[in-house]
Amino acid sequence: MATARIALASTAAARKVDEDHAPLAAALEELGMMVEAPSWDDPQVEWRRYDLVLPRSTWNYTNDYPRFLRWLDQVTRDSWLLNDAATVRWSTNKRYLLDLAAAGLPTVATTVSAPGEFWSAPQASEYVVKPAVGAGSRGARRFLARDEAAARAHAAALHAAGREVVTQPYLTDVDSYGETAMVCFEGRFSHAVRKGPLLALGHNSDPDLFLAEQMSVREASAAERALADRVLQWLAPRRPLYARVDLIRDGSGAPCILELELAEPSLFFALAPGSAARLASAIGSRLTQRRV
Numbered sequence: 001m002a003t004a005r006i007a008l009a010s011t012a013a014a015r016k017v018d019e020d021h022a023p024l025a026a027a028l029e030e031l032g033m034m035v036e037a038p039s040w041d042d043p044q045v046e047w048r049r050y051d052l053v054l055p056r057s058t059w060n061y062t063n064d065y066p067r068f069l070r071w072l073d074q075v076t077r078d079s080w081l082l083n084d085a086a087t088v089r090w091s092t093n094k095r096y097l098l099d100l101a102a103a104g105l106p107t108v109a110t111t112v113s114a115p116g117e118f119w120s121a122p123q124a125s126e127y128v129v130k131p132a133v134g135a136g137s138r139g140a141r142r143f144l145a146r147d148e149a150a151a152r153a154h155a156a157a158l159h160a161a162g163r164e165v166v167t168q169p170y171l172t173d174v175d176s177y178g179e180t181a182m183v184c185f186e187g188r189f190s191h192a193v194r195k196g197p198l199l200a201l202g203h204n205s206d207p208d209l210f211l212a213e214q215m216s217v218r219e220a221s222a223a224e225r226a227l228a229d230r231v232l233q234w235l236a237p238r239r240p241l242y243a244r245v246d247l248i249r250d251g252s253g254a255p256c257i258l259e260l261e262l263a264e265p266s267l268f269f270a271l272a273p274g275s276a277a278r279l280a281s282a283i284g285s286r287l288t289q290r291r292v
Contacts, residue, residue, distance in 0.1 A: 014057035027280035048078040091262035124169035132164035191272035192220035
C-alpha cells in the first residue's frame with residue numbers, strides 16, 4: 001500500500017507560530033505517513049498530490065473568505081478534506097450558534113445582523129460585538145452598556161465592510177473562571193484546557209492572526225463533559241474528525257457554548273500528553289476505511 005501523504009494546511013505567517021504542527025506531524029510520521037504544511041492560499045500547490053488535507057492553521061482565511069470557500073471546493077474536488085467542506089463552511093460563520101440554540105443546546109445568547117439590517121444593543125451591562133466570520137478575536141470588541149454609541153459605530157463599520165455582526169452579552173464569570181476548551185476526536189472527548197479571558201475593555205487593536213492566549217490544563221467538570229457529549233451527539237451526522245467545544249459559565253454557574261470550532265482550531269497538544277497520537281491514530285483509521 002502506498003505511503004499516505006498528508007497536508008496540514010497552513011499559511012506563511014501561521015507556520016511560525018502553530019505549536020500544534022510539530023507534535024501532530026511527528027505522530028503521523030511515526031505511523032508511516034508523509035506530512036507537509038502547504039499554504040492554503042498558495043496558488044501553486046497541487047492539492048491532488050495529497051491523500052488527505054486538514055485545515056490546521058489557515059488562520060488568515062477571514063482576510064479573503066470568498067477565496068477560502070473556493071479553496072474548500074477545490075480541495076474537495078482534488079483530494080479529501082477533513083473536516084468536510086460543508087462542515088467547515090457552516091462552522092466558520094458564527095450564525096451556527098443560532099442552530100445550536102434552536103436545537104435546545106445551552107448557548108450564549110446571540111443575535112446576528114447582516115449589512116443593511118438594524119443593529120440593537122442587548123439588555124446587558126456588558127456585551128461583545130464581533131464579526132460573524134472571524135478568528136483569533138480579530139474584530140471583537142467589548143463594551144459597557146453606557147458605550148452604546150461606540151458599539152453602534154463598530155457594528156456599522158463591520159456592516160460597511162460587508163460583514164455580518166454577532167452581538168452577545170459578556171459573561172463576567174470568564175474573568176475569573178476563564179473558558180473551557182473541550183477537545184474531541186472522532187466524537188469522543190480527548191482533553192480540556194482552560195483559556196484565560198481575552199477581551200479587555202477599551203482594547204481596540206487587532207492582531208495579525210490571533211490574540212495571545214493564556215492556557216493551562218483543566219480537569220473538565222461533569223457538567224462540562226455532559227454538555228460536550230450533547231454537542232458531539234448532535235454533530236454525529238457530520239462525522240467530524242476533530243471538534244473543539246468552547247464553554248463558558250452563565251450567571252448561574254452552568255456551562256454554555258461560546259463557540260464550536262470545527263475548521264482550524266488550536267488543539268493544545270502540549271498540554272495533553274498523548275493527544276497528538278490520538279488524533280494521528282484517528283486519521284490513520286479514516287484513511288484505512290477510505291481505502292477498503
